[in-house]
Amino acid sequence: MDSTRTRIDPAEADLSDPLRSFRDRFELPEGVIYLDGNSLGALPKSVRQRVLNTIDKEWGVGLIRSWNTADWVHLPQRVGARIARILGAGEETVVAADSTSINLFKVLSAALDLNPGRSKIVSERENFPTDLYIAAGVAKQIGKGHRLVLSDGPGDIRGLLDEDVAVLMLTHVNYRTGYRHDMAALTRAAHDKGILVIWDLAHTAGAMPIDLAGADADFAIGCGYKYLNGGPGAPAFLYVNPRHHGGFRQPLSGWFGHRSPFDFDSSYAPSDNIEQYLCGTPPVLGMVAMDEAMALWDDVDMAAIRTKSIALCDLFIQEVSTFAEKFALGLVTPREPELRGSQVSYACENGYAIMQALIARGVIGDFRAPDIIRFGMTPLYLSFAEVERAAAILKDILETRAWEAPEFHVRGAVT
Ligand SMILES: Cc1ncc(COP(=O)(O)O)c(C=O)c1O
Incomplete structure (x- = not known):
């Protein structure tokens, strides 16, 4: 020390x-000293009862009515609002959905779309591998010659930010070393060069207070199963700065991202708010566990x-x-x-x-x-x-x- x-x-x-x-x-x-809550958070006691209630009453008795009566349909937004509070983000800027990898696919695709004419995605060699794999996949999928440029250490990042960089994509706290970037300073440095910024908050959310809105991040993603204690494979989250709402189009254009899914319109009309980042039916049991785990944070x-x-x-x-x-x-x-x-x-x-x-x-x-x-x-x-x-x-x-x-x-x- x-x-x-x-x-x-x-x-x-x-x-x-x-x-x-x-x-x-x-x-x-x-007899257990649990030092792995950064990988899988412990089980909040209230989650068991809540999930059992969802199974026995809402599913067992309520059946399909529970999409409305138990408001299952809005779980992604409700859980998102709870996560937003601990990220320092506005309520209607976060949804809970899918996995971190899938959410990265959505926001990175949208960010590249929002910053055309630039070919580089900058990240770190030491970033969590799924982030690099997804970025390589997105670049290939778009097929417009985007390429991933990787820094060898945190100190090299700023030097890579030039006028050809579309997106800076970083994990705030490194999964191996625990090194933490200065989110506000790096976001500012990127914005000064016209670069959009995506933060992976997998090792941040629930581990410390942050101010996503104050840092003016463009997008953020992260896991529900680590410090947030949402359970194994819990839904992940996704943040989009309100200035990008409506100005984007994410590629996983499933019906839950439609402006009015129950109109069953045969053409896709994207929602013009954060809901566009939803794709398909939310996994209700996992969402309910996540919601209950997040309720605990209201008192923290x-x-x-x-x-x-x-x-x-x-x-x-x-x-x-x-x-x-x-x-x-x-x-x-x-x-x-x-x-x-x-x-x-x-x-x-x-x-x-x-x-x-x-x-x-x-x-x-x-x-x-x-x-x-x-x-x-x-x-x-x-x-x-x-x-x-x-x-x-x-x-x-x-x-x-x-x-x-x-x-x-x-x-x-x-x-
Ligand atoms: C920084 C980071 N990003 C992404 C992930 C993986 O996300 P998922 O498996 O939910 O797609 C992890 C998992 O540990 C991680 O540490």
Whole structure:
């Protein structure tokens, strides 16, 4: 930890934690220290009852009437409004729909359409692969010679922004390192060159307050299943700056994006607002789970989330720093809070096996090839005592070389 910052005492920090009571609103198995909420958030207790109610009453009894009586049909907008609040965006600028990859396809296609005559999409080599795959796919699909230009590091991005760049497409917090971009500054630098900006907020939403409207981002996308706790494969979200509403046409022109879907008109007339970014029938069970998970955020002070997130990361870095050098754990997450999200990552040899040994001891984090062990810090349900204990268990695993056991070297399909 930065020597200028004071040492964190876990017991004291837990006692004065204003978010402490939220832990009781989550199901967490006994004996587990869950440091993977940046990949799959924990289950909010209220979600089970809400989904059961949807199954038993709304589906079982209400049947098709529930599209109106339970307002299933507007779930994408209602959930979107709840997400908008924690993104610092206006209510009618966000919808919940599809996956992050699909939403990127929609907004990137629209952005390229809005900025014709330019051929480059700028991103980072270290961006999450699906973003790069989708961008390459969109460029090929459009077939007008668009190409993807990748920076080798965050410091190189500005130098790539020239008059031939149509879109800057970045993930705000890097999934591997936890490095966080300055959203407002980069958006401004891009706009100065006439470039539209798409932010992937997969590792941002629910991890810290942001001001999408203030940053004047053009588009944003992100996952519902990470810090937002919407459940495995939860609907993703999508934001469009109101200045682009009506001025675009996204290519997945399904009937839910039609101005009036139940007119059953044979020609497509796009909605002139955020609803155009919907495509087909919303997956109601997943949407309901997401809606209930988002209801919890109505009571959350996002500034407190960030303060605790910084302290949890600092504590973990502080504890691991006492043995990191001995075991060649290389901190790849910036120590400066303003440069990072809500995770701490280390590069190390045998990272996969070390993580499996941790999981066997109840400390659940994850591994990202080739050599990163990742620890996600979720302020809603993690205590400082748990973070201190997780570091102690990591130390023990390294000291005893417990990770050498053959069972920890067997790779699962998901790491
Ligand atoms: C930054 C980022 N973008 C996109 C995704 C994947 O999105 P999806 O699988 O919902 O399409 C992930 C998944 O971890 C991610 O970390």
